[in-house]
Amino acid sequence: MxxxxxxxxxxxxxxxxxxxxxxxxxxxxxxxxxxxxxxxTSEDSEEKPAxxxxxxxxxxxxGEVEEIDPAALEELTKSNKVRLIDVRTDEEVAEGMIPGAEHIALDEFEPTKLDLSDGREPVLYCRSDRRSGIAAEKLAQHIGKSVRHLDGGINAWRDKGLPIKRPAVF
Structure with missing residues (x-):
């Protein structure tokens, strides 16, 4: 189903x-x-059916998976309370990332190995939001809490004219 x-x-x-x-x-x-x-139950038993x-x-x-829109994510990144994770491929990341994001490709994304001890909220994104939704679902199931991902992915971020940064070395 x-x-x-x-x-x-x-x-x-x-x-x-x-x-x-x-x-x-x-x-x-x-x-x-x-x-x-x-x-x-038998008549001589004192136990009743549960x-x-x-x-x-x-x-x-x-945990739940929630979407966050680009403007709200931009504000959230200013607070320094978010850990932004890009789950796209190396080739896609080479074209540019949201400033401050770290790259963990979806095929390498393993929630059990993700250190979340610094208290920052993990927010995931990809190109359009399909892969980040998959990663967010895995992470939400692992931690038992809601996890957000960028609605529309980096495409929506770019469409809003928000900054993109090319990685120095990739």
């Missing part, structure tokens, strides 16, 4: 893995509840 969400521009559909996970988790909880609904409590999906460690 795959759920779909409409992008903020409303022009395309893309898989929404988090929604699919929530739906599957809910279906699994309902299946377990149904299994226990007919549980019988009552099934609703499943709280938020406690299942599923």
């Amino acid at each position: 795959v759920a779909f969400s409409i992008t903020s521009s409303g022009s395309s559909l893309r898989p929404d893995r988090r929604l699919s996970q929530i739906v599957l988790a809910g279906a699994g909880a309902m299946a377990l509840a149904a299994c226990g609904a007919d549980a019988e 009552k099934w409590a609703p499943v709280e999906l938020a406690s299942a460690g599923l």
